[in-house]
Amino acid sequence: MKQQDVFKALADPTRRAILKRLQGGALTAGEIGAAFEITGASLSHHFTVLKQADLVRTERRGQYIVYSLNSTVVEDLARVLFDLFPARGGRTGDKS
Amino acid sequence: MKQQDVFKALADPTRRAILKRLQGGALTAGEIGAAFEITGASLSHHFTVLKQADLVRTERRGQYIVYSLNSTVVEDLARVLFDLFPARGGRTGDKS
DNA sequence: GCAGTAATTAGAAATTTATCTAATTATCTA
DNA sequence: TAGATAATTAGATAAATTTCTAATTACTGC
Numbered sequence: 397m398k399q400q401d402v403f404k405a406l407a408d409p410t411r412r413a414i415l416k417r418l419q420g421g422a423l424t425a426g427e428i429g430a431a432f433e434i435t436g437a438s439l440s441h442h443f444t445v446l447k448q449a450d451l452v453r454t455e456r457r458g459q460y461i462v463y464s465l466n467s468t469v470v471e472d473l474a475r476v477l478f479d480l481f482p483a484r485g486g487r488t489g490d491k492s
Numbered sequence: 493m494k495q496q497d498v499f500k501a502l503a504d505p506t507r508r509a510i511l512k513r514l515q516g517g518a519l520t521a522g523e524i525g526a527a528f529e530i531t532g533a534s535l536s537h538h539f540t541v542l543k544q545a546d547l548v549r550t551e552r553r554g555q556y557i558v559y560s561l562n563s564t565v566v567e568d569l570a571r572v573l574f575d576l577f578p579a580r581g582g583r584t585g586d587k588s
Numbered sequence: 589g590c591a592g593t594a595a596t597t598a599g600a601a602a603t604t605t606a607t608c609t610a611a612t613t614a615t616c617t618a
Numbered sequence: 619t620a621g622a623t624a625a626t627t628a629g630a631t632a633a634a635t636t637t638c639t640a641a642t643t644a645c646t647g648c
Contacts, residue, residue, distance in 0.1 A: 403499075404503050404635095406499050406502075407499045407502075424594080424595090426594065426595080434636090435638065436596085437595090438638070443596090456644085456645085458644095459593065459595090459644075460645090461595065473573065477566060477570070478566075480508060480566075504605090521624070521625055522623095531608065531609080533627085534606065534607050534608075536625065537606070539626090541605095552625095555615045
């Protein structure tokens with residue numbers, strides 16, 4: 397896991413929206429792109445960043461390329477975050 | 493919590509290093525800066541970004557300004573992440 | 589092989605971000 | 619109050635990022 401790549405990938409709102417779209421299951425590049433105003437070329441750039449961070453996986457299916465979420469990275473990321481912030485017992489939900 | 497501000501703040505390696513330095517407890521701007529090559533002005537910019545993301549808190553103590561970690565934000569961030577990635581039972585540590 | 593569709597890659601323009609030097613603000617001490 | 623120290627703010631430059639159009643690659647089906 398390249399920490400820097402993951403953080404940079406998550407820093408862009410369009411890329412986070414892509415990840416959210418993939419929650420419902422794998423989608424082709426075109427299906428993902430339908431939800432955004434930007435061009436396919438720009439989308440493709442974002443896919444590259446997400447792939448480099450290992451946040452998504454791709455698989456060619458004939459004419460299409462199918463994207464899916466790589467959930468295992470969230471575990472790595474969780475480790476990094478708990479390393480970045482001091483432990484506090486693990487309770488959550490009392491702030492807001 | 494402004495999600496975008498937090499992600500953007502964490503996207504820079506210098507800022508993550510600042511957060512790590514603060515793990516040991518509160519430090520003055522100068523003490524933090526001693527560990528980095530960049531100028532105080534640049535550091536100050538990073539502090540601004542971290543403050544805007546509510547990741548650090550500041551307090552003036554006489555001539556000094558003391559920075560400390562705001563751990564509560566990690567809880568908000570955890571929520572965002574678990575929202576961004578599908579739930580997977582909650583176990584961690586089996587991937588390497 | 590050729591036309592059509594899906595997606596990426598190439599190259600450039602516009603925006604944002606990180607960094608610098610110089611100037612300013614705030615505080616301490618004599 | 620004046621000089622020294624800590625830190626920020628202002629303004630500029632350099633580097634990185636996002637986005638675009640145009641061209642290219644990969645596959646389908648005739």
